[in-house]
Amino acid sequence: MGMQAAGWSQTLSDARAVGLGAYAPLANDSRDFSINPAGLAGVRDWETAFSTYMTPTGDDVGFVFHGLILAKRIGDFAAAFQYSPGTSIRFVVPPTLVIGQSANPSSNDQTIEYAEPFTLGLSYRLNDQLVLALAGRNRRETVEDTRYEIVLGDTVAIPVIYQTTSEARYWNIDAALAWKPSQAVSLSLVGRNVIASLGNDLPASIDSLRLNTDAIGELGIAVRPGRRVALAAAVTSDLTGGSGVEWTPGLGLAFRGGLYFDDDAAPFVNAVAVGAGWSYEFVEVGVSYLRFLDQTGRRGSAGGDSFDPSGISMIDFNPYSSDRIAISVKAMFGQIRESLARIEGVKVTSAVFPASAATLAYKPIGTAWIRNVSDRPIQAKATFFVERYMDEPTETLPVALQPGQAVEVPLTALFNEQIRRVSQQSLRDATVAVIATPAGQQDDTFQTRVLIQGKNAWDGDVLSLRYFATPDDPAVIKYTRDVLVQSRDSLADVSRALEQFAKARLLIDTFAGGLTYVADPKQTADHVQYPAETLSLRSGDCDDMTVCFASLLTSIGISVAFVDVIPPGRPEGGHIYLLFDTGVEPRFGSSVAENSKRYVVRSTREGKETVWIPLETTVIADGFREAWDRGAQEYYEDVEVGLGLLKGWVRIVDVY
Amino acid sequence: MKRSRNILSILTLAFFAGCQQPSDVVLTPDEGGQSGVEVVPVVVPDTGAFSAWSDSTAILPLEQSVLGGSFLLNRVTHDTGTGRVRFALAQVFFADSVVSFGGRKVGFSGRDLGGIVFDGGLMLRHPHVIRFGTGVGADTALVKGIAYTSNATQTYAPNRSYSWVVDPAGMRLVTVSVRTPDDLVVHAPLGGARVPRGRDLELLWTGANGRMDIVISTYDPARRKSRPILTLNPPANVGRVVLPARLMSGLPAASRFYVFTFILSNRTESISMPQYPARVFARAADVYNSYVEVR
Numbered sequence: 001m002g003m004q005a006a007g008w009s010q011t012l013s014d015a016r017a018v019g020l021g022a023y024a025p026l027a028n029d030s031r032d033f034s035i036n037p038a039g040l041a042g043v044r045d046w047e048t049a050f051s052t053y054m055t056p057t058g059d060d061v062g063f064v065f066h067g068l069i070l071a072k073r074i075g076d077f078a079a080a081f082q083y084s085p086g087t088s089i090r091f092v093v094p095p096t097l098v099i100g101q102s103a104n105p106s107s108n109d110q111t112i113e114y115a116e117p118f119t120l121g122l123s124y125r126l127n128d129q130l131v132l133a134l135a136g137r138n139r140r141e142t143v144e145d146t147r148y149e150i151v152l153g154d155t156v157a158i159p160v161i162y163q164t165t166s167e168a169r170y171w172n173i174d175a176a177l178a179w180k181p182s183q184a185v186s187l188s189l190v191g192r193n194v195i196a197s198l199g200n201d202l203p204a205s206i207d208s209l210r211l212n213t214d215a216i217g218e219l220g221i222a223v224r225p226g227r228r229v230a231l232a233a234a235v236t237s238d239l240t241g242g243s244g245v246e247w248t249p250g251l252g253l254a255f256r257g258g259l260y261f262d263d264d265a266a267p268f269v270n271a272v273a274v275g276a277g278w279s280y281e282f283v284e285v286g287v288s289y290l291r292f293l294d295q296t297g298r299r300g301s302a303g304g305d306s307f308d309p310s311g312i313s314m315i316d317f318n319p320y321s322s323d324r325i326a327i328s329v330k331a332m333f334g335q336i337r338e339s340l341a342r343i344e345g346v347k348v349t350s351a352v353f354p355a356s357a358a359t360l361a362y363k364p365i366g367t368a369w370i371r372n373v374s375d376r377p378i379q380a381k382a383t384f385f386v387e388r389y390m391d392e393p394t395e396t397l398p399v400a401l402q403p404g405q406a407v408e409v410p411l412t413a414l415f416n417e418q419i420r421r422v423s424q425q426s427l428r429d430a431t432v433a434v435i436a437t438p439a440g441q442q443d444d445t446f447q448t449r450v451l452i453q454g455k456n457a458w459d460g461d462v463l464s465l466r467y468f469a470t471p472d473d474p475a476v477i478k479y480t481r482d483v484l485v486q487s488r489d490s491l492a493d494v495s496r497a498l499e500q501f502a503k504a505r506l507l508i509d510t511f512a513g514g515l516t517y518v519a520d521p522k523q524t525a526d527h528v529q530y531p532a533e534t535l536s537l538r539s540g541d542c543d544d545m546t547v548c549f550a551s552l553l554t555s556i557g558i559s560v561a562f563v564d565v566i567p568p569g570r571p572e573g574g575h576i577y578l579l580f581d582t583g584v585e586p587r588f589g590s591s592v593a594e595n596s597k598r599y600v601v602r603s604t605r606e607g608k609e610t611v612w613i614p615l616e617t618t619v620i621a622d623g624f625r626e627a628w629d630r631g632a633q634e635y636y637e638d639v640e641v642g643l644g645l646l647k648g649w650v651r652i653v654d655v656y
Numbered sequence: 657m658k659r660s661r662n663i664l665s666i667l668t669l670a671f672f673a674g675c676q677q678p679s680d681v682v683l684t685p686d687e688g689g690q691s692g693v694e695v696v697p698v699v700v701p702d703t704g705a706f707s708a709w710s711d712s713t714a715i716l717p718l719e720q721s722v723l724g725g726s727f728l729l730n731r732v733t734h735d736t737g738t739g740r741v742r743f744a745l746a747q748v749f750f751a752d753s754v755v756s757f758g759g760r761k762v763g764f765s766g767r768d769l770g771g772i773v774f775d776g777g778l779m780l781r782h783p784h785v786i787r788f789g790t791g792v793g794a795d796t797a798l799v800k801g802i803a804y805t806s807n808a809t810q811t812y813a814p815n816r817s818y819s820w821v822v823d824p825a826g827m828r829l830v831t832v833s834v835r836t837p838d839d840l841v842v843h844a845p846l847g848g849a850r851v852p853r854g855r856d857l858e859l860l861w862t863g864a865n866g867r868m869d870i871v872i873s874t875y876d877p878a879r880r881k882s883r884p885i886l887t888l889n890p891p892a893n894v895g896r897v898v899l900p901a902r903l904m905s906g907l908p909a910a911s912r913f914y915v916f917t918f919i920l921s922n923r924t925e926s927i928s929m930p931q932y933p934a935r936v937f938a939r940a941a942d943v944y945n946s947y948v949e950v951r
Contacts, residue, residue, distance in 0.1 A: 088677075091682075092681065097695045097900065097903060145902060150906050152874070152885065152908050158697060300682060301682040304684055307683050
């Protein structure tokens, strides 16, 4: 027989492993994890696998239950347990002597059984590319021996025959490293028996029957030249190994072929294998056929004189292994769908200001880095969700990702009305998820936190300030309607061209009486009162009053704009005041004010130029006239003298 | 989903229902090896004494106890490791009456057959001596009847036919022939070998045209006495028998020294002798005694 070296670490449990010939670099689940425990990193949640085989060349053509695996992934760890009664081989030495006059208690002189009934595995994913793993194989060596003792009597030498049983139980520890530098290449390095023989040994008198436990290194590489094809090869430090190919044409089908080789054997390629697999939902079934080219010693009998257990490293795959048809089933439970995309990071760039929260529906609240971790192109979209303040997760537009590609996706958020009821600043959990097609299910989630400001908080941007203006607020509408109704008679005398101007003046004068300027409460963000609050409190700072008057005016159809002034080199001197549209055409500006410096000509949204009046709201308690005077003065200095609009330190923001 | 579960259930049931134990691998002896070797304990007749097991006659005690008439031609080699002695002897002995001593049967008286011619020469006719092997009077010898001997050391040749001519009743001559086997060459164990108890012992020899029997005896070098304990009867003479370690380790620990006696023989059975009703046979044997130490 071409005696095979001890080194090849292939087991013949799972059909995929059998069919591939070189399984280690392609291991990606719990099946045959004893070949390469780093494959456990591919376990998604719960996983179980059954395997069985039959020996077509043997006398007993029946199925042997090979093993049962149960595996579980917990975060970056995955653990597995294998019970494998089929990882067993028993050698029988038939009687060579016929002892007269004594009953032999056994039908054989000796039985030697090697088994690995239990295997434990543990893997740890260091990062996307590296996985470390350990496996412990519990090995049992049992020798049942017939012993003779010749007792000399007076007249006869009496052979006494009895049976002895010796057993060794020990653990062999394997270590593995899997490295996947890209989607197309994966490498495996498995060290077998890095720690060997942890346990008790056979007695010294029969220690020659011990199996080989020498340390063996095995290097494997798998390459995916295309999306549907994988090539694999592995070689051990004893120059044994295998190579294989896997073709997945679709529809859940897989076809495999493998070669096993041994530098010490003749022929060099000493076995070939073919196999097929089919996966459907959470179940995967495989079948493979392994054929040894040299059948010597592989058909249930072998030369006893050349029997050398030190040449056997693996119980499944050794010089006495027979041809076999392996059938296996893998089933996944729990979160079993393959992740197509992964969130690699999330950055929340903005706090949520309830007043302007609506802007986050189109203005990014942050970004997420999404990577395609599958081997196919995908469409991925991210969602952002804050419990209680959002009715549904807000999705981004889908982005196309090639295998391995990563992109930065802006996150938006559509908040519900609850956000406007947040009284105080708070930190809330936010969930970012990625959904990839074609599967269309959640692939990965990322938990982050988002700062939600109180409802009166303002980020200091005048563009956001307009969101505090609430012309539709019933309190605002009621107030303006009451004032106008009460002044119906006086307004009746006003010309139609100046009606808007008169109404604005009336509203401001009416409300200004008794107003008090009060600075913001000390908070991180600026504090802005909603108009209803200002109407109620009759006090506020310039922001509050500007917002309140803007709301009052817009509630009766008068266009309003904020003038945001941030003096150059003196940002702390920033200030806001108001412009409102009189509706008077510029040619009739003199009907509003003789001095054209007291008003501003602006275009309305419809493109019609009209006369706008600047109002300094902080002095509005002194009456409309004073507020106008001060506003006109400031506008003149800021815009016409300081050229603030041209230089960019003055902004005019239309409220509606 | 339901379909998948059904598939899984069916396959799971199939797995458990159809499970068998892996087939055994039978380790058979390689070609040239021997299986089915019959091991027979040597029975010493309960006589208190017996005609000493003679490594030169190569006839076991039990056979001696039922011995009738025998024509023997033995070439005997004693290989002790330090020296090798070889001689050939032709012997004729016809048991006559039972000899008793102290009420116990100790042997037979040898019948006087008159002159016997072996290979053309007259055999030496001499008194038959019975030596006590064990028990009381172990050193005692009795002389009872006649035995015949002829030194054939010079004339012995393998694969050759030898004849005895005898007229036991004085009525007619009877010719008894037997053919010697091939030369027996023992390759293992050779004399003086140290054989480990815990290992298989390979017995190797060459020599055909004969039946092979192997006798294992304890040996007392001080008294130069051996006691046969086991005979090995290979079903065929293929030149090799392996004594498994389990048998070697079971050899009596009290004895360190053993004799492995290889007997390559041809027999002629059912020889009819006038006025001698007992069994008569003729045998030519090449006998090789290897004296070894079993540790």
